[in-house]
Amino acid sequence: MAINWFKYSAPTTFYPLAGKLIPWFAVSSAILFAIGLYIGFVVAPADATQGEFYRIIFIHVPSSIISMLLYMVMAGYAALGLIFNTRLSSMMASAIAPTGALFAFISLWTGALWGKPMWGAWWVWDARLTSELILLFLYLGFISLHASIDDPRRADRASALLAIVGSVNVPIIYFSVKWWNTLHQGSTIKYSGTSMHVAMQQAMFTMLAACWLYAIVIALTRVRSIILDREKNTKWINELDEVRS
């Protein structure tokens, strides 16, 4: 087993493997999106208090969760790359970052659109909202640092350190923001705490899985381009079919 892991942590073997996996993940992601949207919009009933507006939840919550999850995954890969000096892990980290940032953006966007009918404002300075915004900044910092360094190895290592420092800070930021908000104004915002309808739950989990698979597909495709770019002087790249044709 251990040998297998090392085998697939080499770009040489990972590149074709990823190429084979991508179509499967892509197709299942598309199917799950279709199912999720069907359940969410056709099967699930309208919410008692929020009417039809609550249906934003099926995209909002998955993208929020995935944006946070991806940060941890990214930091994990970055740490692996920094500690064990495995090239592939660092490439994965830089492949994940843009997707994570986009999910954070979608979360902010859909949240804002939900806020308008629910709270009457596009944005309030609530703890959750603020910490999601800061998470977006952390992603953007990682991406910008990586892009500013020309030497790929230094770029990987520097941005890995940043990702790790960031992930240590995420809880601190979260609690500080939470505390900050509840200090002056009593909790003006409460999510509808009613127990969820089964169909709603099903829709949400399907969408979550679909988004997760989508993220994997994109990250794998991107990492394949990164491998091609970084290893373009090696022999095995120049012998690939898609390069020779």
Next chain:
Amino acid sequence: MLEVSNLACSRGDHRLFSGLSFALYPGQIMQIQGANGSGKTSLLRTLCGFITPDEGKISWCGADVCDLDEDYFAQMMYLGHLNAIKDELSALENLRISAGLSGIELSEKDAVAALRRMGLKGRERLPTKVLSQGQRRRVALARLLVNDAPLWILDEPLAALDVGAVALIGELIAEHLARQGMVIFTTHQPLIVAGMEMRSLSLS
């Protein structure tokens, strides 16, 4: 004793050298040769541990330098392209502080003596900003006199120096070798070290 085995190093996409092996024993001196951009500086910086080699191992007295870390640094001194002196400080302050950074408390008297030996008499207390290029290099080289590390790694120590100073550096190196020191250096000028066989390593 410094041992290098099967070292390979690349910058950017470019492989500079590979399969490089040599050993340097106490009392030995080695010159690295090669055209501009052939990787001399990169090799010296790899030996200092700034650059992680792609392959191969560097060991000091049998132990890998990556593991030794600060113990290795205590045994070594590096003098690079840059002088590592501050324009705003005087030669004296510069020398005492850089000795302090390498863990040695240097008295003012010793520092002045070292600077005089380097031909900076009467200029010890001027800010280095007003010194000429060659004099600034001498301030940097004065560190050789106040340091007891056995391994010297010198990148173009003769740059910007005049004939007298070049001879002085030759003397210093000869003394160091006589004390069972080791020297590894690069230069584009000839350097004569009295009574020592000079090994040389070519990078192509």
Next chain:
Amino acid sequence: MLEVSNLACSRGDHRLFSGLSFALYPGQIMQIQGANGSGKTSLLRTLCGFITPDEGKISWCGADVCDLDEDYFAQMMYLGHLNAIKDELSALENLRISAGLSGIELSEKDAVAALRRMGLKGRERLPTKVLSQGQRRRVALARLLVNDAPLWILDEPLAALDVGAVALIGELIAEHLARQGMVIFTTHQPLIVAGMEMRSLSLS
């Protein structure tokens, strides 16, 4: 015709040269010689009008260059230590843009032809970032081919070039002189220009 009379120039507190006078007529070439730091680059930059001389006058076809200003610039091309090319642009884009900045609209075909003559065939469209030092210098020198200014001011045009390229530059200069052009340049390497008498000026 470039005429320099009684020129003096200093950098910082330091007088580099003074009382310098010479004249350069169409079809003539002149090499500036001198040790590092003797003021060669400073002289060329003074001729370009970057540095205002302490004393003396530079005139072009009888008129002071300070008064001519942009009319003088149109008659002149300067190639300095720096290549003035952008890493992010391809060789082709670089050449066309720098021609544009000097007021010439260069067609893609002409630009490609110039780059090929400089030995960059097949590399016209790569970002210059991935080119080697010598190739980058060739991109900069390709400007000589697409410019019709009579006066060339070249600061170390041979730096980083290999033998073939050096010979090519010699040819280009010979052609330019045959067209009644003028060349003033510095170099630390020997440069042979077929059938031309080389004047030289030493700065000490």
Next chain:
Amino acid sequence: MSLDIWMRENPLTYVWIGSYAVAFAIFAVEIAMVVHKRKITLQQVRLMREASEED
């Protein structure tokens, strides 16, 4: 204000256009970018390969 009224009258359109269409548009753009990046990278690798074959 007119947006508020329109929103209350057409909640599903609002949800769809506002959230899902935007989210999927972002997905589409990202997919396009990734595919484009792959195409460009392949092109560059081929260029480099041809350049090195000519030498």
Next chain:
Amino acid sequence: MKKLSLLSLLILVVRRDLVLAMRRRADVLTTLIFFVMVVSLFPLGVGPEIDMLRKMAPGVLWVAALLASMLSLGRLFSADYLDGTLEQMLLAPQSLSVLVLGKMASHWMVSGLPLVLLTPVLGLQFDMSVPAIGVLMLTLLLGTPVLSMVGAIGAALTLGLRGGGVLLSLLVLPLCIPVLIFGTGAVQAVTSGLNVSAHLSLMGALLVLALVFTPWVTAQALRISME
């Protein structure tokens, strides 16, 4: 070989700088993100009371735009200076002022215009009313070019100096204060129901003034810095 007209020279420079900016997208994005970040820091510092935030909003956005544009100015000439292109520009046989104007224009398109376009989103974060956001955008549209142009003078003067960034801000910020005052004044006028045209026409006048004088002044400053 055809000679270029002044207009096509201007277009050439603008296009060149935009192409370069696109190839170095990170630099452009950082300015933008800095802007968003400074704006978002204020609520965190001042507290989430929406009433106060709404009142502060134009000031905060303007000050953040000022700072972001100051910070990005450091790069206006420095890349060209380091690789020698600036030397060649100074030797161009055509008007240096036109070249400089081109660089200012592309700097604004890359670092001023995106700020203007982002303003509505940030304004909503502060719960500004729609007409206020409109006027704010208009003032930024008139004001940020002035910032780019006045800042270019500072950038040219501090070229290659140690601690250039802070020094640049010191030189330029005082010169930009009128723009800031008229810009925020216009928004405050519209929220208190007053007429904004006076403010806007003053800003327009500043813009015209800057357009006429700053390219020439910057060209002179460049000649001084390159000596």
Next chain:
Amino acid sequence: MKKLSLLSLLILVVRRDLVLAMRRRADVLTTLIFFVMVVSLFPLGVGPEIDMLRKMAPGVLWVAALLASMLSLGRLFSADYLDGTLEQMLLAPQSLSVLVLGKMASHWMVSGLPLVLLTPVLGLQFDMSVPAIGVLMLTLLLGTPVLSMVGAIGAALTLGLRGGGVLLSLLVLPLCIPVLIFGTGAVQAVTSGLNVSAHLSLMGALLVLALVFTPWVTAQALRISME
């Protein structure tokens, strides 16, 4: 030749940096002036209502301190990097973390402490009450060292990069948000008559945390950047 202890190494580094700062006084002053200027821009941007200004004051002062300390961070390692001293520091046979801690400390003394000392004057401009100013100073005293320390990580990571200043802010500002929140929170607590000790002890905890971890992380970042 006597070997130095860690403590005397620390003192050596701090003294060296302070001497250098004194010989380059302009750099120190520019940070200070930038701080004063940003703080003074706000009343111009927001308008002269004293009630609102009083409420904004802690936030504005904190954000300005954050920005000023970001800008001065660019210089923390860059001078040593350019003249080769940093190389020698990385080869020091003693703990690099201690060296880094020394540099952080002197950076704070030069660019954080003066801000704290200027605060009363600026606070009075915004008509803050005396106890509020006291607490504000206390939080700045606890918070600015954290900014210097966290910022040092960013400075080490962006060493020698194009567009370093803005990038540095982009990396470091989000990480400094907790300090900002607790700092301004404490002042708001004291003005609304609440107990501030919770805020202050949280800031103390952040300070201790930063003291323990950041020197080591910065040392690693330096090693990465020097490769």
